[in-house]
Amino acid sequence: MNLNSIPAFQDNYIWVLNNESGKCIIVDPGEAAPVLNALAKNNWQPEAILLTHHHHDHVGGVKELLQSFPGLVVYGPEETQDKGTNRVVREGDKVNILEYEFSVIATPGHTLGHLCYFSFPYLFCGDTMFSGGCGRLFEGTPEQMYESFQKLNKLPAETLICCAHEYTESNIKFALSILPEDQVLIRYYRKVKELRAKNQATLPTTLQIEREINLFLRTEDNDLKGVIKTETNLQQPEQIFAWLRAKKDSF
Incomplete structure:
Protein backbone atom coordinates (compact mmCIF):
# COMPACT_ATOMS: atom_id res chain seq x y z
CA MET A 1 0.00 0.00 0.00
CA ASN A 2 1.07 3.56 -0.68
CA LEU A 3 0.30 6.40 1.73
CA ASN A 4 -0.50 9.79 0.20
CA SER A 5 -1.47 13.14 1.69
CA ILE A 6 -3.61 15.61 -0.23
CA PRO A 7 -3.36 19.22 1.01
CA ALA A 8 -6.70 20.92 1.65
CA PHE A 9 -7.83 24.28 3.01
CA GLN A 10 -5.02 26.11 4.82
CA ASP A 11 -3.36 23.29 6.73
CA ASN A 12 -5.45 20.11 6.40
CA TYR A 13 -4.28 16.80 5.02
CA ILE A 14 -6.68 14.32 3.43
CA TRP A 15 -5.03 10.90 3.59
CA VAL A 16 -5.31 8.30 0.84
CA LEU A 17 -4.09 4.70 0.97
CA ASN A 18 -3.88 3.02 -2.42
CA ASN A 19 -2.79 -0.43 -3.55
CA GLU A 20 -0.94 -1.34 -6.73
CA SER A 21 -4.17 -1.86 -8.66
CA GLY A 22 -5.29 1.69 -7.84
CA LYS A 23 -8.02 0.89 -5.34
CA CYS A 24 -7.92 3.33 -2.44
CA ILE A 25 -9.21 4.40 0.96
CA ILE A 26 -9.92 8.08 1.62
CA VAL A 27 -9.70 9.54 5.13
CA ASP A 28 -11.54 12.71 6.22
CA PRO A 29 -12.23 14.39 2.87
CA GLY A 30 -12.99 17.91 4.03
CA GLU A 31 -13.44 19.07 0.45
CA ALA A 32 -14.09 17.09 -2.69
CA ALA A 33 -12.20 18.97 -5.41
CA PRO A 34 -8.60 18.07 -4.42
CA VAL A 35 -9.66 14.45 -3.88
CA LEU A 36 -11.40 14.21 -7.26
CA ASN A 37 -8.35 15.74 -8.91
CA ALA A 38 -6.04 13.22 -7.23
CA LEU A 39 -8.31 10.31 -8.14
CA ALA A 40 -8.34 11.33 -11.80
CA LYS A 41 -4.62 12.10 -11.95
CA ASN A 42 -3.58 8.79 -10.40
CA ASN A 43 -6.39 6.59 -11.81
CA TRP A 44 -7.46 5.67 -8.29
CA GLN A 45 -10.77 3.93 -7.58
CA PRO A 46 -12.14 4.64 -4.10
CA GLU A 47 -13.27 1.64 -2.09
CA ALA A 48 -14.30 3.41 1.11
CA ILE A 49 -14.14 6.61 3.14
CA LEU A 50 -13.15 6.73 6.82
CA LEU A 51 -14.41 9.65 8.93
CA THR A 52 -13.00 10.49 12.35
CA HIS A 53 -15.47 13.18 13.48
CA HIS A 54 -18.15 15.60 12.35
CA HIS A 55 -16.27 18.89 11.79
CA HIS A 56 -16.74 20.39 8.34
CA ASP A 57 -13.05 20.39 7.40
CA HIS A 58 -13.14 16.59 7.73
CA VAL A 59 -16.50 15.74 6.17
CA GLY A 60 -17.34 18.62 3.81
CA GLY A 61 -16.48 16.72 0.64
CA VAL A 62 -18.27 13.46 1.42
CA LYS A 63 -21.62 14.12 -0.24
CA GLU A 64 -20.02 15.33 -3.47
CA LEU A 65 -17.79 12.26 -3.55
CA LEU A 66 -20.87 10.07 -3.08
CA GLN A 67 -22.47 11.78 -6.07
CA SER A 68 -19.42 10.84 -8.16
CA PHE A 69 -19.15 7.34 -6.69
CA PRO A 70 -22.64 6.08 -5.76
CA GLY A 71 -22.58 3.11 -3.41
CA LEU A 72 -19.27 4.09 -1.82
CA VAL A 73 -19.13 2.89 1.80
CA VAL A 74 -18.54 5.68 4.33
CA TYR A 75 -17.51 4.57 7.82
CA GLY A 76 -17.80 7.01 10.70
CA PRO A 77 -19.04 7.66 14.24
CA GLU A 78 -22.69 8.35 15.01
CA GLU A 79 -22.00 12.09 15.03
CA THR A 80 -21.28 11.92 11.26
CA GLN A 81 -24.54 10.23 10.23
CA ASP A 82 -25.89 13.48 8.76
CA LYS A 83 -22.56 14.14 7.00
CA GLY A 84 -22.68 11.14 4.67
CA THR A 85 -21.79 8.18 6.88
CA ASN A 86 -23.71 5.09 5.83
CA ARG A 87 -21.88 2.57 8.05
CA VAL A 88 -21.71 3.67 11.70
CA VAL A 89 -18.79 2.18 13.65
CA ARG A 90 -17.89 2.23 17.33
CA GLU A 91 -15.08 1.38 19.74
CA GLY A 92 -13.86 -2.17 19.17
CA ASP A 93 -15.34 -2.60 15.69
CA LYS A 94 -13.21 -3.97 12.85
CA VAL A 95 -13.34 -2.42 9.40
CA ASN A 96 -12.07 -4.62 6.54
CA ILE A 97 -11.10 -2.69 3.41
CA LEU A 98 -8.81 -4.00 0.66
CA GLU A 99 -6.13 -6.05 2.45
CA TYR A 100 -6.38 -4.16 5.73
CA GLU A 101 -8.33 -4.69 8.93
CA PHE A 102 -8.73 -1.42 10.82
CA SER A 103 -9.45 -1.40 14.53
CA VAL A 104 -11.80 1.38 15.58
CA ILE A 105 -10.62 3.28 18.66
CA ALA A 106 -12.88 5.73 20.50
CA THR A 107 -10.90 8.88 21.34
CA PRO A 108 -13.27 11.48 22.84
CA GLY A 109 -11.85 14.90 23.60
CA HIS A 110 -11.81 17.04 20.47
CA THR A 111 -15.40 15.89 19.92
CA LEU A 112 -17.35 13.44 22.06
CA GLY A 113 -17.68 10.86 19.29
CA HIS A 114 -14.20 11.14 17.77
CA LEU A 115 -12.79 7.87 16.41
CA CYS A 116 -9.36 6.75 15.22
CA TYR A 117 -8.61 3.92 12.80
CA PHE A 118 -5.57 1.68 13.24
CA SER A 119 -4.11 -0.98 10.99
CA PHE A 120 -0.40 -1.35 11.48
CA PRO A 121 1.52 0.71 10.66
CA TYR A 122 -1.17 3.31 9.93
CA LEU A 123 -3.05 5.32 12.55
CA PHE A 124 -5.56 7.80 11.16
CA CYS A 125 -6.18 9.95 14.20
CA GLY A 126 -7.98 13.02 12.84
CA ASP A 127 -7.76 15.84 15.38
CA THR A 128 -6.91 13.76 18.45
CA MET A 129 -3.12 13.65 18.27
CA PHE A 130 -0.99 16.06 16.30
CA SER A 131 2.75 15.99 15.92
CA GLY A 132 3.89 17.71 19.08
CA GLY A 133 0.38 18.40 20.29
CA CYS A 134 -3.24 17.39 20.84
CA GLY A 135 -6.56 18.58 19.51
CA ARG A 136 -8.45 21.50 20.99
CA LEU A 137 -11.17 20.40 23.40
CA PHE A 138 -14.35 21.60 21.72
CA GLU A 139 -16.69 19.07 23.32
CA GLY A 140 -14.75 16.77 25.64
CA THR A 141 -12.74 17.23 28.80
CA PRO A 142 -8.97 17.17 29.42
CA GLU A 143 -9.46 13.91 31.31
CA GLN A 144 -11.14 12.33 28.29
CA MET A 145 -8.37 13.47 25.96
CA TYR A 146 -5.73 12.22 28.40
CA GLU A 147 -7.36 8.78 28.39
CA SER A 148 -7.55 8.88 24.59
CA PHE A 149 -3.82 9.62 24.45
CA GLN A 150 -3.14 6.69 26.79
CA LYS A 151 -4.97 4.38 24.39
CA LEU A 152 -2.94 5.58 21.42
CA ASN A 153 0.31 5.41 23.37
CA LYS A 154 -0.17 1.65 23.74
CA LEU A 155 0.26 1.16 19.98
CA PRO A 156 3.61 0.00 18.55
CA ALA A 157 6.43 2.55 18.49
CA GLU A 158 6.68 2.25 14.69
CA THR A 159 3.06 3.34 14.20
CA LEU A 160 2.71 6.08 11.58
CA ILE A 161 0.73 8.97 13.05
CA CYS A 162 -1.39 10.29 10.19
CA CYS A 163 -3.01 13.36 11.74
CA ALA A 164 -5.12 15.83 9.83
CA HIS A 165 -3.32 19.16 10.24
CA GLU A 166 0.12 20.62 9.62
CA TYR A 167 0.53 22.07 13.12
Whole structure:
Protein backbone atom coordinates (compact mmCIF):
# COMPACT_ATOMS: atom_id res chain seq x y z
CA MET A 1 0.00 0.00 0.00
CA ASN A 2 1.07 3.56 -0.68
CA LEU A 3 0.30 6.40 1.73
CA ASN A 4 -0.50 9.79 0.20
CA SER A 5 -1.47 13.14 1.69
CA ILE A 6 -3.61 15.61 -0.23
CA PRO A 7 -3.36 19.22 1.01
CA ALA A 8 -6.70 20.92 1.65
CA PHE A 9 -7.83 24.28 3.01
CA GLN A 10 -5.02 26.11 4.82
CA ASP A 11 -3.36 23.29 6.73
CA ASN A 12 -5.45 20.11 6.40
CA TYR A 13 -4.28 16.80 5.02
CA ILE A 14 -6.68 14.32 3.43
CA TRP A 15 -5.03 10.90 3.59
CA VAL A 16 -5.31 8.30 0.84
CA LEU A 17 -4.09 4.70 0.97
CA ASN A 18 -3.88 3.02 -2.42
CA ASN A 19 -2.79 -0.43 -3.55
CA GLU A 20 -0.94 -1.34 -6.73
CA SER A 21 -4.17 -1.86 -8.66
CA GLY A 22 -5.29 1.69 -7.84
CA LYS A 23 -8.02 0.89 -5.34
CA CYS A 24 -7.92 3.33 -2.44
CA ILE A 25 -9.21 4.40 0.96
CA ILE A 26 -9.92 8.08 1.62
CA VAL A 27 -9.70 9.54 5.13
CA ASP A 28 -11.54 12.71 6.22
CA PRO A 29 -12.23 14.39 2.87
CA GLY A 30 -12.99 17.91 4.03
CA GLU A 31 -13.44 19.07 0.45
CA ALA A 32 -14.09 17.09 -2.69
CA ALA A 33 -12.20 18.97 -5.41
CA PRO A 34 -8.60 18.07 -4.42
CA VAL A 35 -9.66 14.45 -3.88
CA LEU A 36 -11.40 14.21 -7.26
CA ASN A 37 -8.35 15.74 -8.91
CA ALA A 38 -6.04 13.22 -7.23
CA LEU A 39 -8.31 10.31 -8.14
CA ALA A 40 -8.34 11.33 -11.80
CA LYS A 41 -4.62 12.10 -11.95
CA ASN A 42 -3.58 8.79 -10.40
CA ASN A 43 -6.39 6.59 -11.81
CA TRP A 44 -7.46 5.67 -8.29
CA GLN A 45 -10.77 3.93 -7.58
CA PRO A 46 -12.14 4.64 -4.10
CA GLU A 47 -13.27 1.64 -2.09
CA ALA A 48 -14.30 3.41 1.11
CA ILE A 49 -14.14 6.61 3.14
CA LEU A 50 -13.15 6.73 6.82
CA LEU A 51 -14.41 9.65 8.93
CA THR A 52 -13.00 10.49 12.35
CA HIS A 53 -15.47 13.18 13.48
CA HIS A 54 -18.15 15.60 12.35
CA HIS A 55 -16.27 18.89 11.79
CA HIS A 56 -16.74 20.39 8.34
CA ASP A 57 -13.05 20.39 7.40
CA HIS A 58 -13.14 16.59 7.73
CA VAL A 59 -16.50 15.74 6.17
CA GLY A 60 -17.34 18.62 3.81
CA GLY A 61 -16.48 16.72 0.64
CA VAL A 62 -18.27 13.46 1.42
CA LYS A 63 -21.62 14.12 -0.24
CA GLU A 64 -20.02 15.33 -3.47
CA LEU A 65 -17.79 12.26 -3.55
CA LEU A 66 -20.87 10.07 -3.08
CA GLN A 67 -22.47 11.78 -6.07
CA SER A 68 -19.42 10.84 -8.16
CA PHE A 69 -19.15 7.34 -6.69
CA PRO A 70 -22.64 6.08 -5.76
CA GLY A 71 -22.58 3.11 -3.41
CA LEU A 72 -19.27 4.09 -1.82
CA VAL A 73 -19.13 2.89 1.80
CA VAL A 74 -18.54 5.68 4.33
CA TYR A 75 -17.51 4.57 7.82
CA GLY A 76 -17.80 7.01 10.70
CA PRO A 77 -19.04 7.66 14.24
CA GLU A 78 -22.69 8.35 15.01
CA GLU A 79 -22.00 12.09 15.03
CA THR A 80 -21.28 11.92 11.26
CA GLN A 81 -24.54 10.23 10.23
CA ASP A 82 -25.89 13.48 8.76
CA LYS A 83 -22.56 14.14 7.00
CA GLY A 84 -22.68 11.14 4.67
CA THR A 85 -21.79 8.18 6.88
CA ASN A 86 -23.71 5.09 5.83
CA ARG A 87 -21.88 2.57 8.05
CA VAL A 88 -21.71 3.67 11.70
CA VAL A 89 -18.79 2.18 13.65
CA ARG A 90 -17.89 2.23 17.33
CA GLU A 91 -15.08 1.38 19.74
CA GLY A 92 -13.86 -2.17 19.17
CA ASP A 93 -15.34 -2.60 15.69
CA LYS A 94 -13.21 -3.97 12.85
CA VAL A 95 -13.34 -2.42 9.40
CA ASN A 96 -12.07 -4.62 6.54
CA ILE A 97 -11.10 -2.69 3.41
CA LEU A 98 -8.81 -4.00 0.66
CA GLU A 99 -6.13 -6.05 2.45
CA TYR A 100 -6.38 -4.16 5.73
CA GLU A 101 -8.33 -4.69 8.93
CA PHE A 102 -8.73 -1.42 10.82
CA SER A 103 -9.45 -1.40 14.53
CA VAL A 104 -11.80 1.38 15.58
CA ILE A 105 -10.62 3.28 18.66
CA ALA A 106 -12.88 5.73 20.50
CA THR A 107 -10.90 8.88 21.34
CA PRO A 108 -13.27 11.48 22.84
CA GLY A 109 -11.85 14.90 23.60
CA HIS A 110 -11.81 17.04 20.47
CA THR A 111 -15.40 15.89 19.92
CA LEU A 112 -17.35 13.44 22.06
CA GLY A 113 -17.68 10.86 19.29
CA HIS A 114 -14.20 11.14 17.77
CA LEU A 115 -12.79 7.87 16.41
CA CYS A 116 -9.36 6.75 15.22
CA TYR A 117 -8.61 3.92 12.80
CA PHE A 118 -5.57 1.68 13.24
CA SER A 119 -4.11 -0.98 10.99
CA PHE A 120 -0.40 -1.35 11.48
CA PRO A 121 1.52 0.71 10.66
CA TYR A 122 -1.17 3.31 9.93
CA LEU A 123 -3.05 5.32 12.55
CA PHE A 124 -5.56 7.80 11.16
CA CYS A 125 -6.18 9.95 14.20
CA GLY A 126 -7.98 13.02 12.84
CA ASP A 127 -7.76 15.84 15.38
CA THR A 128 -6.91 13.76 18.45
CA MET A 129 -3.12 13.65 18.27
CA PHE A 130 -0.99 16.06 16.30
CA SER A 131 2.75 15.99 15.92
CA GLY A 132 3.89 17.71 19.08
CA GLY A 133 0.38 18.40 20.29
CA CYS A 134 -3.24 17.39 20.84
CA GLY A 135 -6.56 18.58 19.51
CA ARG A 136 -8.45 21.50 20.99
CA LEU A 137 -11.17 20.40 23.40
CA PHE A 138 -14.35 21.60 21.72
CA GLU A 139 -16.69 19.07 23.32
CA GLY A 140 -14.75 16.77 25.64
CA THR A 141 -12.74 17.23 28.80
CA PRO A 142 -8.97 17.17 29.42
CA GLU A 143 -9.46 13.91 31.31
CA GLN A 144 -11.14 12.33 28.29
CA MET A 145 -8.37 13.47 25.96
CA TYR A 146 -5.73 12.22 28.40
CA GLU A 147 -7.36 8.78 28.39
CA SER A 148 -7.55 8.88 24.59
CA PHE A 149 -3.82 9.62 24.45
CA GLN A 150 -3.14 6.69 26.79
CA LYS A 151 -4.97 4.38 24.39
CA LEU A 152 -2.94 5.58 21.42
CA ASN A 153 0.31 5.41 23.37
CA LYS A 154 -0.17 1.65 23.74
CA LEU A 155 0.26 1.16 19.98
CA PRO A 156 3.61 0.00 18.55
CA ALA A 157 6.43 2.55 18.49
CA GLU A 158 6.68 2.25 14.69
CA THR A 159 3.06 3.34 14.20
CA LEU A 160 2.71 6.08 11.58
CA ILE A 161 0.73 8.97 13.05
CA CYS A 162 -1.39 10.29 10.19
CA CYS A 163 -3.01 13.36 11.74
CA ALA A 164 -5.12 15.83 9.83
CA HIS A 165 -3.32 19.16 10.24
CA GLU A 166 0.12 20.62 9.62
CA TYR A 167 0.53 22.07 13.12
CA THR A 168 3.97 20.69 13.96
CA GLU A 169 5.99 23.90 13.87
CA SER A 170 3.62 25.81 16.15
CA ASN A 171 3.29 22.81 18.49
CA ILE A 172 7.05 22.44 18.94
CA LYS A 173 7.35 26.19 19.42
CA PHE A 174 4.83 25.87 22.24
CA ALA A 175 6.72 22.91 23.74
CA LEU A 176 9.91 24.98 23.74
CA SER A 177 8.10 27.76 25.60
CA ILE A 178 7.61 25.20 28.40
CA LEU A 179 10.97 23.41 28.16
CA PRO A 180 13.30 25.89 26.41
CA GLU A 181 16.48 23.91 27.16
CA ASP A 182 15.23 20.51 26.00
CA GLN A 183 17.82 19.44 23.42
CA VAL A 184 15.52 16.95 21.71
CA LEU A 185 12.93 19.67 21.16
CA ILE A 186 15.55 22.16 19.98
CA ARG A 187 16.90 19.74 17.38
CA TYR A 188 13.44 18.73 16.22
CA TYR A 189 12.29 22.34 15.93
CA ARG A 190 15.29 23.08 13.71
CA LYS A 191 14.42 20.10 11.48
CA VAL A 192 10.74 21.09 11.26
CA LYS A 193 11.57 24.70 10.38
CA GLU A 194 13.81 23.50 7.54
CA LEU A 195 11.05 21.28 6.16
CA ARG A 196 8.41 24.00 6.35
CA ALA A 197 10.73 26.56 4.75
CA LYS A 198 10.72 24.24 1.72
CA ASN A 199 6.94 23.78 2.03
CA GLN A 200 7.48 20.10 2.82
CA ALA A 201 5.20 18.11 5.12
CA THR A 202 6.28 17.09 8.62
CA LEU A 203 3.81 14.19 8.52
CA PRO A 204 3.38 11.34 8.99
CA THR A 205 5.35 11.15 12.20
CA THR A 206 5.85 8.03 14.32
CA LEU A 207 4.69 7.24 17.81
CA GLN A 208 8.33 6.78 18.83
CA ILE A 209 9.12 10.35 17.76
CA GLU A 210 6.00 11.66 19.47
CA ARG A 211 6.97 10.02 22.74
CA GLU A 212 10.08 12.21 22.63
CA ILE A 213 8.73 15.54 21.36
CA ASN A 214 5.04 15.61 22.30
CA LEU A 215 4.63 17.02 25.80
CA PHE A 216 1.10 15.58 25.97
CA LEU A 217 2.76 12.15 25.92
CA ARG A 218 5.38 13.21 28.46
CA THR A 219 3.13 13.87 31.45
CA GLU A 220 5.36 11.65 33.63
CA ASP A 221 8.48 13.58 32.57
CA ASN A 222 10.47 14.90 35.56
CA ASP A 223 11.63 18.03 33.71
CA LEU A 224 8.04 18.88 32.85
CA LYS A 225 6.88 18.20 36.42
CA GLY A 226 9.63 20.49 37.67
CA VAL A 227 8.45 23.36 35.50
CA ILE A 228 4.84 22.90 36.53
CA LYS A 229 5.79 22.72 40.21
CA THR A 230 7.00 26.34 40.03
CA GLU A 231 3.42 27.40 39.21
CA THR A 232 1.22 24.81 40.87
CA ASN A 233 1.21 21.67 42.97
CA LEU A 234 -0.34 19.58 40.21
CA GLN A 235 1.59 16.33 39.84
CA GLN A 236 -0.90 13.73 38.55
CA PRO A 237 -0.42 13.03 34.82
CA GLU A 238 -4.00 13.85 33.87
CA GLN A 239 -3.72 17.16 35.77
CA ILE A 240 -0.48 17.96 33.96
CA PHE A 241 -2.19 17.16 30.65
CA ALA A 242 -5.02 19.59 31.50
CA TRP A 243 -2.49 22.27 32.52
CA LEU A 244 -0.66 21.88 29.20
CA ARG A 245 -3.88 22.09 27.19
CA ALA A 246 -4.92 25.26 29.02
CA LYS A 247 -1.48 26.77 28.37
CA LYS A 248 -1.69 25.85 24.68
CA ASP A 249 -5.14 27.42 24.38
CA SER A 250 -3.70 30.81 25.35
CA PHE A 251 -0.32 30.42 23.61
